[in-house]
Amino acid sequence: IVLQSTQYGEKMKRFHSQEMEFFNLVSDVTAEIDLGMLLGKVMSEATRMLNAERSTLFLNDEKTNELFSKIGEGLGATEIRLPNHMGIAGAVFTSGKSVNIAHAYADLRFNPAFDKKTGFFTRSILCVPVIKKDGKVIGVTQVLNKRGGPFTENDEARLRAFTAQVSIALENAKLFDDVQTMKNYNESMLLSMSNGVVTLNEDRRIMTCNAAGLKILRTEPVDILQRKADDFFSGPNAWIIGKVGRVEETQTSDITMDGELLFNGETISANVTVLPLISTTGRKLGAMIIIEDISSEKRVKTTMSRYMDPGLADQLLNGAEDILGGKSTTATILFSDIRDFTTLTEELGAQGTVALLNEYFSLMVDCIQKEGGMLDKFIGDAIMAAFGIPLPHDDAADRAVRAAIGMMKTLQGWNAQRTADGKRPVRIGIGLNTDVVVSGNIGSPKRMDYTLIGDGVNLASRLESACKQYYAGILISEYTYRQLKGTYRIREVDWVVVKGKTKTVAVYEVLDHLSQEAFPNVMESVNHFHRGLEQYRNGRWEQAICAFQEGIRINGQDRLCQMYIERCEHLKANPPGKKWEGVWVMTTK
Incomplete structure (x- = not known):
């Protein structure tokens, strides 16, 4: 035991x-x-x-x-x-x-x-x-x-x-x-911001100021942190305290554009935003002051960018004024235009037309600038843009094609919303061409406009117009096609001589923006079309018609095949003679 x-x-x-x-x-x-x-x-x-x-x-x-x-x-x-x-x-x-x-x-x-x-x-x-x-x-x-x-x-x-x-x-x-992680993220974000950020607690004591804020306010951490905001923003800068007081009272943000601050004898032009700081439980924590310095170069750039492409404004600010005098460079030009715009304007009226264009242009310009394109101008409902200018790109043609595809896909999403709202969808055509163009400041001493001129610009415009004839969304010239480095769904459409020119140009259609529903059996349909096109160019009208009919059988929505059938029927009835080379002469712009 x-x-x-x-x-x-x-x-x-x-x-x-x-x-x-x-x-x-x-x-x-x-x-x-x-x-x-x-x-x-x-x-x-x-x-x-x-x-x-x-x-x-x-x-x-x-x-x-x-x-x-x-x-x-x-x-x-x-x-x-x-x-x-x-x-x-x-x-x-x-x-x-x-x-x-x-x-x-x-x-x-x-x-x-x-x-x-x-x-x-x-x-x-x-x-x-x-x-x-x-x-x-x-x-x-x-x-x-x-x-x-x-x-x-x-x-x-x-x-x-x-x-x-x-x-x-x-x-x-x-x-x-x-x-x-969130703390480090916030600190890194504040550190990397170009805007000054100053936070105040509920007693209006300055708790934080990021590096940009120290630079803009011409101060050091020891001279600003833990000081009363009323003492730091005094004299000619006291208007900021008035803004803080209104934000504390209303708990809504306050924005001042192009305000003036004076520190160490220097006048600073700034956009100032004051925001309330509120906890998740609704308790008032203080205020945040965001200061955007728009002095000197930044202020000039902001103003210039409202009137011209930001890339061009950058070059001007960096001293490249010579580009305004005229420069020859290789660029890819993009033209787009709204189809049946007259009908739309009659339905919408003046105010509705302006609202539609503003919304449409905003969407399209975003697609262009996303790929580094330069918006040249709006011509009524048309857009003219360029890629590879003023800043050169070795993939300018690809950027232009990607922008065109992006414009079409963005338009599809916008049209879906418009249709759901009972509004008429918007259809557009896009033409692309790559060539040497002349860029420069053109106009009179009283009114100048930085733009592009040359045969390459005109051809891009003609291809945009040709979209109607070929029932296409995006048409590109052989010169753009040969510059492409990426892989796209493209088919050759025709050999043409555009109005006002004598040189034959091969034209291609980009199909990447089309869904399976919009263009079913893409590759098989394209193969039948190419066989038909080959027979057409050899003057074998019956064989060409059979191939195009097979393309329609596979894809009943391919209106280009139907156009070629009608053209072959016309050529059968009116033989072009032995000089036929498969080239179509366009009689309209």
Whole structure:
């Protein structure tokens, strides 16, 4: 009895010692808020606590549906990723139930591939889910190869209890990590901003001022931080305090354009915005002052960009005034025009027409400038733009084609909204040509306009007009086609001589903006069209008509095939003679 009592006492001491060690371990782990340190600590302690050879904490990546391990005790810097439904870890993650396997290779769920890759031999596995307090499984903890035998039920219970605390620590660390990331992001954003940002607390004391703010206000951190805003923005700058007072009272933003500030004897032209700072619970925290310096060069650039392309304004401000005097350069010209615009204007009236054009031009110009194009001018409802000028691009033709495709796709989205609102959709045609053009400031001393002139400009305009004849959305010349480096869905349309010219030009249609519904069976349809075009150019009218009819059979919406059938019928009735070379002379602009 004495011996049993002694053994029981020793057992209780060991149990108490283990439990105290466990509680100290849990306390140590849950106190860690650095996610990287936490993961390392969890794996190290889990391995030691269960006297195992290796342990791994897998977390679920919701974006990729993978379980990944950043830290694995005994794995060094190895990262493991596996689908979150495969293997032992996947089974535990999907079921939310623990697994205790005494002989790993006897379990069909075990994947020995990692053992073969690393040379490690897995004998026993204890794997438990990591579950948040709301019941969501966010990962699994896996411990391998207990020294001295398989894992026991007591080991499983201890690991479950440990993992429950780990989930709390993970949430805390993740929250801290998110807060720290947001803090770093905000600080980096403020540091990189060109606008000055000054924040005030509820007592109007200046709490922060970013680097741009220090530069604009001609001050140092020691001279502005923790000072009363009323003292810093005094004298000729006191109007800012008046703005702050109104914002505090109304809790709405206040914007001042082209205001004047005076610091260290220097006058600063600035756009000033004052915003209220409010907590998520609605408590007033203070105010934020955003200062945009528009002095000197920045002010001139802002003004000039309202009247000309920003790229041109940049060159002028950098001293490249010679570009205004005239310059020959290779560029890709884009012309676009609204179809049936007269009908639209009659329906909409003057105000409705202006509103439509403003909205339409805004959408189209965004597509052009996104690809680095220069908006040359608006001509009524038409747009003229250029790529590769004033700043050269070795892929100017590709930029122009991408812009044209973007314009068409943007127009499709806009038309869907207009149709839903019961409005008439807007249709356009786009023509592109690449050539040497002359650019410069053209006009009279009283009114000058930076623009482009030359045969290349005229051809782009003719191709835009030809879109109506060829039932196309985007037509490009052979000169643009030969410059393309990207891959597009393009078919040759015709050899033409445009009105007012004598030189033959090959014309191509870009099809990338057309959906499967709008142009079904694209490649097969294009192949039949090309066969028809070849027969047409060889003067074999019947064979050409058969090929074009086959194209219509495959794609009943290909009106270009129908146009060629009608042209072949005309040529059959009015033979062109032996001089026929497959060239069509356009009689209209």
